[in-house]
Amino acid sequence: MELLVLLNALGTRLLFVLHSLLGVWRVTEVKKEPKYWLLALLNLLLCLETVFTLKFKQGRGYKWFSPAIFLYLTCIVPSLWLLELHAEIQFCSNKTEELLQNISGKDTLNFGHEITNNHIINTARDLVNTLSSVCQPIWTLGLHQTFLLLLIIGRWLLPIGGEITRDQLSQLLLMFVGTAADILEFTSETLEIGNVRKKHALVYAILGVWTWSMLQFPLNLAVQHLECSPSISSKKVFRLLLCRHSADLWNIGISLFIQDGPFLVVRLILMSYFNIITQMLVFFTAKNILVVMLQLYRLVVLSFDFHASLRYQSSSRKGGVGCCPCEPNNLSLPPSSCDMDERDCATIALGNSVTNEHL
Template structure:
């Protein structure tokens, strides 16, 4: 096993575990109950996956799916749920006063703490105390941001398997950057609305849609093409369409059913049913409508091109297999379908006496 592959495989999973433990620590600090440390046991699944991957795949990835990313989602998403639905999240207006009070307490403790020998230790303690005093809302938003960044960086650092090329990986990472930005806008823009925060059922629905949208990150289907087997005939229309345009179809499906489609439904419900209207909510709703329409338009274009290619293949078979302009049985074919020029026809005529008689 290559040393670089081993370091990337272990280092990336270590970053996942550390970030997950940071989220669990924040939950225990907020809830003031040590039992929430049990959430850290979810990281054992990631450790087991690392052992199996190193043993059977030599540290490299799998085809179409990343178990490490999926298990990282399982380990960190419960902590983010608990932080978002905590009652303290509802009282964001008092956070500034609480932050000032915490800073004053830290200053008093630092003044009473006498360290004369090591100035670095004193600075480190002050940094830790300052981080502990950061407001609840800032911590939660920071965990969301670092969570999405780690998904992208982790997918980049994880060793790729033989089924996905570096070009496909670069396309996937660029897609993840745009996707992560939209997801962060969805959670920060909708959950920070005061009228939404007061409705617990709406908060749960938004978090459920957010969790559902995260399932696209372990998938590599949007950049990998399915090879058509020789047994697939033109009569099997759906299978032929899937293997010819698999990446495009998966990309459209992920947008319509995992991200932009569910986001649009939630925002329309907030506007139409709960009468929650803000400038940013209307803007992102219009953006989701535009993306959904463009994806449907893309689907129609692919379908029309596919059926046009099937009709052309059918007409080509009926017109015969001849290709040269000198052959009479190719009159039904368009000129662009002929790949041979007059010199090729001449060579065929010299080799085939029957053809030469026609010439």
């Protein structure tokens, strides 16, 4: 096993465990009950996954799914739920900034003195006390932000499997950046509305949709292209469509059923049923409507292009020509060339004509 792969696999999972333990610690501080430390036992699942990945996959990831990301979600999401459902909402003032400035000022004054164990312990204790005094909304928002950042950075650092290329990984990470921003905006914008906190059922619904939207991060489907088997005939329309446009279809499905679609439903319920209307809520509702309409338009375009390709292919075969009408007698084309559309055939014909002119 390569040393770099081992370090990335262990280091990333260690970051996941530390962040989930930070969330559990914050829950125990808020609830004032030690029993919530039992949530830390969920990290044992991540430890078991690490052992199996190192043993059977040599530290590398899988093609369609990332178990490490999924188990990290399992470890941290319950803590965030408990923090969001906590009834006590503290008022955040400038006291937090003053406390942080005091801690940094103490560190600056003592920087020139000899560092002893007692000094380190006292500084750590002061830092913990300062962090404990930070009001809950800032803590919860900070955990949400670092959680989403760790998902992106962790997915970047985790060793990729042989089935995923670096180009596909870069596309996936860029998609995750935009997705994380939309998810953070959804939770912060909806839960910060005063009337929403008073309706527990509505808070449960928002957190449920938020949890559902997080399930797209362990998936690698949005950048995966299926290989079309020669045995798939044009009669199996759905399988052929999924084969040719798998990545586009997964992107559309994730947007409609995991992210933008559920977000739109929640916002419409807030505006229509609960009569909660704000300027930002109206704007993001309009944005979700626009995204859903564009995704449906993209689906229609893919469907029309696909059926047009099938009709063209069928008519060309009935006419007694080969799979490419522009190259009826070209036996050097591979069997997969029968899936080419008219533009591909035109490109081949243009290239052959140029070649003939040179000859």
